[in-house]
Amino acid sequence: MKQIKTSSPLHGEITIPGDKSISHRSIMFGALAKGTTSVHHFLNGADCLSTIGCFRQMGIDIQQETDGRILVQGKGIHGLTAPSGTLNVGNSGTTTRLISGILSAQSFTSFLSGDDSLNSRPMGRIIRPLSMMGARIESLSGNDCAPLMIQGQPCLHGIRYESPVASAQVKSAILLAGLYANSPTTILEPSLSRNHTELMLSQFGAVLHTTLLESGEAESTISPCDELYAQDIFVPGDISSAAYFIGAALLVPGSEVLIQNVGINDTRAGILKVCKSMGADITYMNQKDGAGEPTADLLVRHSSLTGTCIEGSIIPTLIDEIPMIAVLAAFADGTTIIRDAAELKVKETDRIQTVTENLRAMGADITPTDDGMIIHGGKPLAGATIHPHMDHRIAMAFAVAGLAAQGETHIQEEQCVDVSYPGFFEMLSGLTR
Ligand SMILES: O=C(O)C1=C[C@@H](OP(=O)(O)O)[C@@H](O)[C@H](O)C1
Numbered sequence: 001m002k003q004i005k006t007s008s009p010l011h012g013e014i015t016i017p018g019d020k021s022i023s024h025r026s027i028m029f030g031a032l033a034k035g036t037t038s039v040h041h042f043l044n045g046a047d048c049l050s051t052i053g054c055f056r057q058m059g060i061d062i063q064q065e066t067d068g069r070i071l072v073q074g075k076g077i078h079g080l081t082a083p084s085g086t087l088n089v090g091n092s093g094t095t096t097r098l099i100s101g102i103l104s105a106q107s108f109t110s111f112l113s114g115d116d117s118l119n120s121r122p123m124g125r126i127i128r129p130l131s132m133m134g135a136r137i138e139s140l141s142g143n144d145c146a147p148l149m150i151q152g153q154p155c156l157h158g159i160r161y162e163s164p165v166a167s168a169q170v171k172s173a174i175l176l177a178g179l180y181a182n183s184p185t186t187i188l189e190p191s192l193s194r195n196h197t198e199l200m201l202s203q204f205g206a207v208l209h210t211t212l213l214e215s216g217e218a219e220s221t222i223s224p225c226d227e228l229y230a231q232d233i234f235v236p237g238d239i240s241s242a243a244y245f246i247g248a249a250l251l252v253p254g255s256e257v258l259i260q261n262v263g264i265n266d267t268r269a270g271i272l273k274v275c276k277s278m279g280a281d282i283t284y285m286n287q288k289d290g291a292g293e294p295t296a297d298l299l300v301r302h303s304s305l306t307g308t309c310i311e312g313s314i315i316p317t318l319i320d321e322i323p324m325i326a327v328l329a330a331f332a333d334g335t336t337i338i339r340d341a342a343e344l345k346v347k348e349t350d351r352i353q354t355v356t357e358n359l360r361a362m363g364a365d366i367t368p369t370d371d372g373m374i375i376h377g378g379k380p381l382a383g384a385t386i387h388p389h390m391d392h393r394i395a396m397a398f399a400v401a402g403l404a405a406q407g408e409t410h411i412q413e414e415q416c417v418d419v420s421y422p423g424f425f426e427m428l429s430g431l432t433r
């Protein structure tokens, strides 16, 4: 159990660990490329280590250098070998869904399974489109969840798929299977989800096009591919992890924190727009454009916040930050309404429920809805015992709430932060010394 007390002002400069989504993809695409891919600022979180473990089990040599870089000895798009046992995807939805696209086209059968949370998340969303491409995937539990058995098929065919959800994991699974298809593959999503796969696969040599339609939908097409080529990948700081430090600096009076080298890709940076609309004082400095993944240093100062409305196409660009945004909303003056975010129900926990349960424990006025929540902010919050239900984002968001609440907060199962942010509590306490 982690004890959090009302905080003195936070001051200092920090560098956030590497982006989780980009780290996963650097290992996967590196494994499928010819040659040695070098990954700088890789996230050594449990989820990304699951991805490394899976590719090692399929014969890929992946080593960490003394300078922290990860070297992936890629064997080409047909170079994976049959794993000797079940692939362990741990707690990681990204690993599961993206790797399924790749495994659908291999010359071997594979089995994959994760922890209890992972094995209860919906996989029908990838099983359906991948099966349309000719893949053979079976949910061994019979309920469209993992464990999965994937019987690789030598020849997949291209499809045009209209996804009911804006999900980068669904999109990426289809695009990765599309590398191996005999004709182009197109996915249409209701609005643009994070586009790291499109940017990085293009860098590795794949031919991909994305069009934003007038309707607000996004259409991505990949051409079949013979070869990918090893790259040097510079992983920016993860904006989803930076979110907790942005939140802490905004909420604790007198704070001023500089967060260096944060990825601010438009398809991920919704939280910055929302904070601005709530009255946050955040200055962008030192903006750079690294291979399509822009970064900036963010100077964040304590601010008085007001409620806002968050809905529509911005939702996929901040989906993982909603627990932190809900905490900000509870401290803000006025009402915050979050809509169109039913995807929260199928993350590591049902985050509508876990946010509601824990904000209520602290005394906040929150009403859960079918696709979001309504928060009447501005009531003083009191420290409480927080139950993250092993969800890293809940543990971190409520650690920040504890800094701004009166009295002590106790975060149970605090080790779950290692999924995306080993060292989180040490970095947080370092800013109040
Ligand atoms: O593609 C990715 O790296 C991710 C996509 C998102 O999930 P969905 O695609 O299911 O929305 C996000 O919640 C997850 O943390 C990482």
Ligand SMILES: C=C(OP(=O)(O)O)C(=O)O
Binding pocket: 047, 091, 092, 093, 094, 095, 320, 347, 348, 393, 420
């Ligand atoms: C939902 C998340 O990750 P994943 O889907 O990869 O488990 C997350 O990190 O908040």
